[in-house]
Amino acid sequence: MTLSIFTGLLFFGSLTAGLLGALTGLGGGVVLVPLLTVFFHVDIRYAIGVSLISVIATSSGAAAAYVREGFSSVRIGMFLEVATTLGAIVGAYLATVVHTQALAIIFGLVLIYSAVVSWQQRKEAGQEVKGHSRWSDKLELSGSYPGRDGQPCKYEVENIPGGFSLMFVAGTLSGLLGIGSGAVKVLAMDRVMKVPFKVSTTTSNFMIGVTAAASAGIYLHRGLVAPGLAFPVMLGVLSGSLIGARYLVRARTAVLRSVFTLVVLALGVEMIVSGVTKWF
Amino acid sequence: MVLESGTAQNQEHGHFDDRRMEVIMGRLLQVGVLLASVVMIAGGLLYMHAHSGETPNYRVFSSEPQRLRHFSGVLAGIETGDPAALIQLAVMLLIATPVARVVFALIAFLIEKDKLFVVISAIVLAVLLYGFLRPQ
Numbered sequence: 001m002t003l004s005i006f007t008g009l010l011f012f013g014s015l016t017a018g019l020l021g022a023l024t025g026l027g028g029g030v031v032l033v034p035l036l037t038v039f040f041h042v043d044i045r046y047a048i049g050v051s052l053i054s055v056i057a058t059s060s061g062a063a064a065a066y067v068r069e070g071f072s073s074v075r076i077g078m079f080l081e082v083a084t085t086l087g088a089i090v091g092a093y094l095a096t097v098v099h100t101q102a103l104a105i106i107f108g109l110v111l112i113y114s115a116v117v118s119w120q121q122r123k124e125a126g127q128e129v130k131g132h133s134r135w136s137d138k139l140e141l142s143g144s145y146p147g148r149d150g151q152p153c154k155y156e157v158e159n160i161p162g163g164f165s166l167m168f169v170a171g172t173l174s175g176l177l178g179i180g181s182g183a184v185k186v187l188a189m190d191r192v193m194k195v196p197f198k199v200s201t202t203t204s205n206f207m208i209g210v211t212a213a214a215s216a217g218i219y220l221h222r223g224l225v226a227p228g229l230a231f232p233v234m235l236g237v238l239s240g241s242l243i244g245a246r247y248l249v250r251a252r253t254a255v256l257r258s259v260f261t262l263v264v265l266a267l268g269v270e271m272i273v274s275g276v277t278k279w280f
Numbered sequence: 281m282v283l284e285s286g287t288a289q290n291q292e293h294g295h296f297d298d299r300r301m302e303v304i305m306g307r308l309l310q311v312g313v314l315l316a317s318v319v320m321i322a323g324g325l326l327y328m329h330a331h332s333g334e335t336p337n338y339r340v341f342s343s344e345p346q347r348l349r350h351f352s353g354v355l356a357g358i359e360t361g362d363p364a365a366l367i368q369l370a371v372m373l374l375i376a377t378p379v380a381r382v383v384f385a386l387i388a389f390l391i392e393k394d395k396l397f398v399v400i401s402a403i404v405l406a407v408l409l410y411g412f413l414r415p416q
Contacts, residue, residue, distance in 0.1 A: 001335060001336070002332075002333060002334070002335060003328060003331050003332060003333070003334050003335070003336055004328060004332065006335075006336045007324075007328060007336075040338070041338075041339045042338040042339070043338055043339060043340065043341040045341055046338050046341065053371055053374055053375075056374050056375060056377065056378060057313055057316070057317075057374055059309075059378070060309035060310070060312060060313045060374075060377050060378060060381075061309075061310070061313045063305070063306045063309040063310060064306040064307060064309070064310045066306070067302050067303055067305070067306030068306075070299065072302060073298075074298050074301055074302050074305070074385060075298065075397060078382075078385060078397060078400055078401055078404060079400055081382075081404045082400060082403050082404055082407070085404055085407040085408060085411075086407055088411070089407060089410065089411055092411070139396070140394070140396060140397065206305075206381075209309070209377070209378040209381075210378040210379075210381065210382060210404065210408070212378075213375050213376075213377075213378040213379055213408055213411070213412075214407055214408050214411045215411060216371075216374075216375045216411075217375055217408075217411040217412035217413070217414070218411050218414070220349055220368070220371060220372070220375070221349050221350070221414070222343060222349070223343030223344035223345070223346070223348070223349050224343065224344070225344065225368070225371055226338060226344055227323070227327060227344070227348065227363075227364040227367035227368055227371075228327065228331070228336055228338075228364075229338060230320070230367055230368075230370075230371055231320060231323065231324030231327060231328075231367055232324070234317075234320060234370075234371075234374070235317065235320060235321065235324070238313070238317065
């Protein structure tokens with residue numbers, strides 16, 4: 001395969017990954033790494049390096065659109081980024097000691113988990129905020145977002161230590177596997193800290209870029225970001241996610257989501273099986 | 281221009297509010313990605329031209345040359361017209377984009393005189409700089 005064909009195929013493959021990542025809300029990285037390793041036979045370390053770069057591009061590229069909606073909370077984001085960036089540094093170090101086949105297996109498990117979370121999100125409804133958390137006000141994490149009737153809906157956050165710890169895990173997974181781990185971040189905010197769903201998802205988008213930036217520098221220093229891959233993959237994922245975000249508003253995504261969740265499941269199983277067979 | 285409208289808001293509300301901060305940060309991120317994309321397209325096309333006819337192989341892992349991993353090496357590479365160095369510059373711009381966002385938030389919290397969040401932003405910035413600048 002010559003360079004131009006390889007680059008062209010990579011671009012369209014990455015575009016698809018970005019598109020599907022935006023449609024399911026899982027982000028580009030989760031689809032990109034299996035795509036690169038399973039279909040393009042790229043070493044998983046290269047795949048992770050270039051995926052981190054694409055994750056930053058996607059998160060930052062979508063930022064303006066998210067800001068316009070007025071849901072994201074800069075304070076919750078910044079506070080939890082302490083946990084995710086520290087986790088990301090730990091993850092990037094772990095990546096040097098973990099066997100590459102073990103990386104593939106861990107990745108497969110995260111894929112399956114993400115698919116399950118994506119499936120459950122469809123049934124999720126809004127939740128009531130109850131109780132009063134002293135720390136929520138002390139840490140200035142309480143906020144409000146524009147409600148349906150235009151009135152601001154107030155909210156508080158609960159279980160801050162639990163959310164903070166889970167964010168550290170999300171950061172570690174991001175640094176180890178080159179993904180945004182949006183699924184874990186939303187889980188930490190939405191389920192554990194009881195942050196309203198819309199606030200969780202938009203704030204998570206901002207956090208993903210900052211988290212990925214913490215470990216991307218380390219990957220770059222280690223020589224894990226290949227220029228020949230970075231060019232088509234970053235531009236492909238970015239275009240795909242921007243198209244996906246625009247299309248998402250109008251599309252009836254229920255069917256697409258179901259189909260895609262199955263694809264993610266299959267990729268997860270494939271990564272685990274190939275990881276196990278190559279390792280032993 | 282964006283900062284000017286921020287100042288207008290400032291006078292209106294008596295403080296630099298979070299919403300204003302988020303709008304500017306969103307714009308900042310967009311500009312960073314746009315800039316990185318332009319450099320990436322230029323570097324990528326030159327790279328394709330320089331390496332046309334070669335067969336890429338990423339199946340076997342061999343880390344990228346030392347000169348393409350550090351800012352000084354990348355700058356030197358750009359001076360000698362190495363397209364790969366231009367791509368790496370785009371990658372560095374991209375990594376710097378969220379870092380710039382945190383720097384901006386730190387400044388905004390300083391203006392708001394919010395000590396707690398100045399400290400929190402400074403911690404995040406320190407971790408980011410550690411990852412970005414750390415020798416080896």
